[in-house]
Amino acid sequence: xxxxxxxxxxxxxxxxxxxxxxxxAANFSPRAQAAVIFGITNVWKYEQSNNLDGVNxxxxxxxxxxxxxxxxxxxxxxxxxxTPRNTPLTLGRTTYYFRTQFNFSDTNVLSALTFxxxxxxxAVFYLNGVEVQRLRMPAAPAVITYTNFSTSGVVDxxxxxxxxxxxxxxxxxxxxxxxxAVEVHQVSSTSxxxxxxxxxxxxxxxxTRGPYLQIGTPTSLVVRWRTAIPSNSRVRLGTxxxxxxxxxxxVSVTNEHEVLVSGLSPDTKYFYAVGTSITNFAGGDTNHFxxxxxxxxxxxxxxxxxxxxxxxxNANQMAVRDAYYNFTGSRHTDLWLMLGDNAYDYGSDSEYxxxxxxxxxxxxxxxxxxxxLGNHETGQSxxxxxxxxxxxxxxxxxxxxxxxxxxxxxxxxxxxxGNIHFIxxxxxxxxxxxxxxxxxxxQNDLNxxxxxxxxxxxxxxxxxxxxxxxxxxxxxxxxRQNFLPILEAGGVDLVLSGHSHSxxxxxxxxxxYGTTNTLVNSMKLNSGSGRENGTGAYFKNSGTQPHQGAVYxxxxxxxxxxxxxxxxxxxxxxxxxxGSMVLxxxxxxxxxxxxxxxxxxxxxxxxxxxxITLSSAIFSxxxxxxxxxxxxxxxxxxxxxxxxxxxxxxTFRTNVASTNFLNVTNVGNTSGNRFYRVRQLP
Amino acid sequence: xxxxxxQAVHLYFLLGLSGFLLLGEKxxxxxxxxxxxxVATVAIKQDAKNPELYFxxxxxxxxxGEWKLALADFAQAEKLNPKLTAINFARGKAFFESGQFDExxxxxxxxxFSEPNHSEALALRARSFLKLGxxxxxxxxxxxxxxxxxxxxxxxxxQRARAQIAEGKSEExxxxxxxxxxxxxxxxxxxxxxxxxxxxxKRYDAALSRLEKSSRQSPRKETWxxxxxxxxxxxxxxxxxxxxFAEALKSLKLLPPSRRDVxxxxxxxxxxxxALLRLEKxxxxxx
Numbered sequence: 001x002x003x004x005x006x007x008x009x010x011x012x013x014x015x016x017x018x019x020x021x022x023x024x025a026a027n028f029s030p031r032a033q034a035a036v037i038f039g040i041t042n043v044w045k046y047e048q049s050n051n052l053d054g055v056n057x058x059x060x061x062x063x064x065x066x067x068x069x070x071x072x073x074x075x076x077x078x079x080x081x082x083t084p085r086n087t088p089l090t091l092g093r094t095t096y097y098f099r100t101q102f103n104f105s106d107t108n109v110l111s112a113l114t115f116x117x118x119x120x121x122x123a124v125f126y127l128n129g130v131e132v133q134r135l136r137m138p139a140a141p142a143v144i145t146y147t148n149f150s151t152s153g154v155v156d157x158x159x160x161x162x163x164x165x166x167x168x169x170x171x172x173x174x175x176x177x178x179x180x181a182v183e184v185h186q187v188s189s190t191s192x193x194x195x196x197x198x199x200x201x202x203x204x205x206x207x208t209r210g211p212y213l214q215i216g217t218p219t220s221l222v223v224r225w226r227t228a229i230p231s232n233s234r235v236r237l238g239t240x241x242x243x244x245x246x247x248x249x250x251v252s253v254t255n256e257h258e259v260l261v262s263g264l265s266p267d268t269k270y271f272y273a274v275g276t277s278i279t280n281f282a283g284g285d286t287n288h289f290x291x292x293x294x295x296x297x298x299x300x301x302x303x304x305x306x307x308x309x310x311x312x313x314n315a316n317q318m319a320v321r322d323a324y325y326n327f328t329g330s331r332h333t334d335l336w337l338m339l340g341d342n343a344y345d346y347g348s349d350s351e352y353x354x355x356x357x358x359x360x361x362x363x364x365x366x367x368x369x370x371x372x373l374g375n376h377e378t379g380q381s382x383x384x385x386x387x388x389x390x391x392x393x394x395x396x397x398x399x400x401x402x403x404x405x406x407x408x409x410x411x412x413x414x415x416x417x418g419n420i421h422f423i424x425x426x427x428x429x430x431x432x433x434x435x436x437x438x439x440x441x442x443q444n445d446l447n448x449x450x451x452x453x454x455x456x457x458x459x460x461x462x463x464x465x466x467x468x469x470x471x472x473x474x475x476x477x478x479x480r481q482n483f484l485p486i487l488e489a490g491g492v493d494l495v496l497s498g499h500s501h502s503x504x505x506x507x508x509x510x511x512x513y514g515t516t517n518t519l520v521n522s523m524k525l526n527s528g529s530g531r532e533n534g535t536g537a538y539f540k541n542s543g544t545q546p547h548q549g550a551v552y553x554x555x556x557x558x559x560x561x562x563x564x565x566x567x568x569x570x571x572x573x574x575x576x577x578x579g580s581m582v583l584x585x586x587x588x589x590x591x592x593x594x595x596x597x598x599x600x601x602x603x604x605x606x607x608x609x610x611x612i613t614l615s616s617a618i619f620s621x622x623x624x625x626x627x628x629x630x631x632x633x634x635x636x637x638x639x640x641x642x643x644x645x646x647x648x649x650x651t652f653r654t655n656v657a658s659t660n661f662l663n664v665t666n667v668g669n670t671s672g673n674r675f676y677r678v679r680q681l682p
Numbered sequence: 683x684x685x686x687x688x689q690a691v692h693l694y695f696l697l698g699l700s701g702f703l704l705l706g707e708k709x710x711x712x713x714x715x716x717x718x719x720x721v722a723t724v725a726i727k728q729d730a731k732n733p734e735l736y737f738x739x740x741x742x743x744x745x746x747g748e749w750k751l752a753l754a755d756f757a758q759a760e761k762l763n764p765k766l767t768a769i770n771f772a773r774g775k776a777f778f779e780s781g782q783f784d785e786x787x788x789x790x791x792x793x794x795f796s797e798p799n800h801s802e803a804l805a806l807r808a809r810s811f812l813k814l815g816x817x818x819x820x821x822x823x824x825x826x827x828x829x830x831x832x833x834x835x836x837x838x839x840x841q842r843a844r845a846q847i848a849e850g851k852s853e854e855x856x857x858x859x860x861x862x863x864x865x866x867x868x869x870x871x872x873x874x875x876x877x878x879x880x881x882x883x884k885r886y887d888a889a890l891s892r893l894e895k896s897s898r899q900s901p902r903k904e905t906w907x908x909x910x911x912x913x914x915x916x917x918x919x920x921x922x923x924x925x926x927f928a929e930a931l932k933s934l935k936l937l938p939p940s941r942r943d944v945x946x947x948x949x950x951x952x953x954x955x956x957a958l959l960r961l962e963k964x965x966x967x968x969x
Binding site: 296383384387398400403406407408409429430431440447448449450467468469472473474 | 715717745746747779801802831832833834835836837840866867868869870871874899900901902905937938941946
C-alpha cells in the first residue's frame with residue numbers, strides 16, 4: 001500500500017512536471033525546432049546512362065518516369081565504413097543525375113533547410129530548378145556541364161558534408177511538392193567510386209539563443225548568439241534604428257557567435273542587428289539596443305537587477321521576473337547580476353537554455369549580464385579546472401577589459417560601471433585561502449580602483465541561516481574569514497550572494513568574521529533598518545574608506561524558496577519569500593529594494609556616502625568672511641570648528657543640522673592662518 | 683492524536699521518498715545539507731545495498747564537516763562495490779579536510795593509481811605532501827596536475843613555486859611561474875612573486891621589467907612606483923630611486939581624499955617619505 005502510494009505520488013509529480021513543461025513549451029518558450037523531411041535512405045530517381053547537357057532535367061516538370069530508382073546510398077564503393085549502401089550504380093560516367101520529391105506544408109514556419117550529405121566526390125544541388133549549393137565544384141559563375149570534374153576528391157564518403165540554405169535561397173520553396181535535383185561529379189575519369197545520399201531537415205528558427213550582451217565597457221561590448229546553422233557573424237549597429245551604419249564581423253563559420261563590437265561612444269544608445277555578412281537573423285528594430293557604460297568614475301543613475309538561484313525554469317522564476325519587469329517598466333536596466341545556480345541541476349547547456357535564455361530573452365538582448373559561478377554551474381564539482389558549459393556560454397573579462405585589475409581567469413574578475421566597481425569572486429572552485437591567487441588578485445584589484453562604490457558578489461553567503469548555514473559549511477566560512485577582511489579594508493559597500501533560497505539582509509556590519517556566536521553589537525556599525533522612513537539610511541564616508549561598514553544580502557530566492565531557520569543575528573531582515581533585488585545607484589546614494597514575486601516591496605534600505613565639503617572663504621569686509629558647507633546629512637548634528645595650528649580646535653557653531661547647504665560667517669580674529677572643519681557627530 | 687502523528691510521519695516519509703524518486707541520482711540537488719542527508723538516508727533505507735547512495739551521503743557528510751560519518755559511509759560504499767574508485771578520492775578529501783594528511787595521502791595514492799591523470803587529485807595529494815613536509819613530492823604532483831589540466835588553476839603554479847622556494851630552488855620556481863604566465867596570462871600573484879625572486883637574485887633589471895608589465899595593467903600607479911623605488915634603491919641606483927619615489931608621492935597626492943585617506947595609502951606615504959628622507963641624507967653625506 002505504501003509502495004503504491006509512493007508510486008502514485010511520484011507518478012503524479014512526474015506527470016505534473018511533464019504537463020507543466022509542455023505548457024511552458026507551448027506558451028513561453030520560443031525554442032527553435034528542427035524536423036526531418038527525409039532521411040539518408042531516401043529513394044531517388046537516378047540517371048547514369050546519358051549526358052544531360054542541354055536538357056532541363058532540374059525543373060519540377062521534367063519527366064523522370066523512365067529513370068530507375070532506389071534508396072540511398074546510391075554507390076560504387078567497397079569501403080565497409082560507407083553505409084548504408086543500398087543501390088549499386090555503375091562506374092564509367094563523369095556525371096550522375098539524381099532527383100527526388102518532397103512535400104512541405106507551411107513555408108511560414110521555415111527558416112532553414114539543412115542538407116546532410118554522404119558524397120563522393122563533388123555535387124551541385126537544385127531546388128525546384130534553381131541552384132542552391134555547390135560542393136567541391138568550380139565556383140559560380142562557372143557553368144557546370146557533364147564534363148566538369150570535381151575540384152577535389154573524397155577518399156571514402158564516411159563523414160557527412162552538411163550545409164544549410166536560408167534567406168533568399170528559400171524563396172522558390174513551395175507549399176506542396178518540391179523537387180530536389182542533384183548532379184554528382186567524379187574527381188577524374190579514373191575515379192574508382194561514386195557515392196550519393198542526402199538527408200533533409202528544416203528548422204523553424206535560425207536563432208536558437210540570444211542575442212545576449214557581455215563585457216560591456218564604455219567603448220565596447222560583446223554580442224553573442226547561437227544559430228541552428230553555422231555561418232559567419234556580423235553585428236550591424238548605429239545610433240539611429242533606421243541607419244545601422246556600423247558593422248563588426250567575425251569571419252569564422254560557427255553556430256556560437258561571439259562578436260566584439262568596439263570603437264563605441266560612452267553612455268550611448270545603439271540599436272543593433274545580428275546575422276551573417278549577407279543577412280540579418282534578428283534585431284534591426286527598437287527592441288534590440290544597448291547603452292554603453294559611462295566613463296569610469298562618472299556618476300550616472302544606474303539600475304541594477306540582481307537574481308540568485310533563479311534557474312528553475314518554472315512559474316516561480318517567471319513570477320519573479322515578471323514582477324521586476326513590471327517594477328522597472330520603461331526604466332532601462334543598465335546591467336544585471338546572476339548570483340549563481342542560474343540553471344538547475346547541473347548547469348548544462350540545455351538547462352541554461354530553459355532556465356536563462358528562454359526565460360529572459362528580452363532583457364538579455366539589451367542589458368549586459370554578469371554572473372558568478374554557483375555549485376549547480378559545476379554539478380557540485382569543486383574542481384577549478386573542470387570544463388563547465390557556463391564558461392562556454394558566457395564571456396567575462398580576464399584582462400580588465402571593463403576596468404579593474406586583470407585576473408587572467410573568468411572564475412573571478414572585476415568591472416566598472418560609472419562610479420561603481422563590481423567584484424565577482426568564485427566561492428565554489430577557486431582557492432579560498434588568504435594567500436591563494438584569488439585573494440592576491442582581489443588585493444591588487446582593490447588597490448587599483450578609483451570608484452566611489454564597491455559591490456562584490458559571489459555565490460556562497462558569508463552570513464546565512466536559510467537553507468544553508470554559514471556557521472558550518474566550509475565555502476561560506478572561508479569566504480567570510482578570508483575575504484571579508486580584504487574587502488572591508490578595501491571599502492566594500494555591498495556584498496551579494498545566493499545559495500540559501502531565501503532573502504536575508506544585514507545591518508551595516510564591520511569585522512564580523514567568526515561564527516554567529518561571535519557577533520557583538522560593536523560590529524553593527526548601524527543597527528537600524530537603513531530605511532529613511534525608519535531609523536534612517538546607513539551613512540558612510542565618501543569614497544571607499546576601510547571599515548565604514550557594508551551590507552550583506554542573500555538574494556537566493558529568485559526561483560524557489562526552501563526555508564531554514566532564518567535567524568542569523570547579523571540580519572536586519574530574513575524572508576522566506578520569492579523575489580529579486582533592485583539596486584539604484586545615483587551619485588553618493590544607493591537604494592536597494594527586495595521585490596517579491598507579487599510585486600510587493602518587502603524590504604528596502606539606503607546607503608548614503610557623506611560628501612561634506614567646505615568652500616574657499618569669501619571675505620565680506622570688516623574682517624568677516626563666509627564659506628559654504630555642502631553635503632550635510634539631514635538629521636545629523638555637525639559642529640563647525642576652527643584652528644590656527646590644526647591641533648587645537650575651537651567649536652564656534654554647534655547647530656549645523658537639517659540642511660544640506662549652510663552659510664557660516666566667522667566673526668573671530670582673522671590675523672594669521674586659520675583652518676576650518678566640519679565635524680559630524682555620530 | 684496518535685493517528686494524526688502517524689499520518690504526519692507517513693506524509694513526511696512520502697514526501698521525502700517522492701522527492702528522492704523524482705530526483706533519482708540527483709541527491710546532490712539543492713537544499714539544506716541536513717535535508718539532503720535526510721533524503722539520502724531515506725533512500726538508503728529503501729535500497730540498503732546501493733553503494734552509490736552511501737557514497738553520495740558520505741559526500742554530503744563531508745561537505746557538512748562530519749568526517750567520521752563521511753568515512754563510515756565511504757567504507758560501506760566500498761564494501762558494497764570495491765570497484766568504486768571515486769571513493770578513494772572522496773576519502774582523500776575527507777582526510778585532508780579533517781587534518782589527517784598521512785591518511786589523505788594513502789587514499790589519494792590508491793585513487794591516483796587508478797586515475798593517474800586526475801589533476802584535482804594530484805593537486806590535493808601535492809597539498810597533503812606539503813602538510814607532511816615533503817616538498818619535492820609536492821612539486822612533482824603539482825607539475826603533474828598542471829600538465830594534466832587543460833586550464834590549470836593558478837594556485838597550482840603558485841603553490842608549486844612556494845614549495846620550490848621552501849626547498850631553496852628559486853630558479854625552478856621562477857621558471858615555473860613563467861610557465862604559468864605563458865599558459866594563463868599575466869597573473870598578478872605570479873608576477874609579484876617573480877619580482878621578489880628576481881630581486882633576491884639581484885637581477886634588478888629583470889625585476890623592473892616585470893614590474894613595468896604589472897604596472898601597465900593598473901589604473902593606479904602609486905604602489906607600483908613605490909615598489910620600483912624600492913628595487914632601484916636595492917640596486918644602488920639611488921638617483922633613479924628618488925625619482926621613482928617622488929613620482930609615487932606625486933601620484934599618491936593626486937588621489938582624491940577618499941582614496942588617499944585610507945590606512946594602506948597612509949602606510950605607503952610614510953614608506954615613501956622615509957625612503958626619500960633616507961636617500962636625501964645619503965645624498966647629502968656624499969656631497
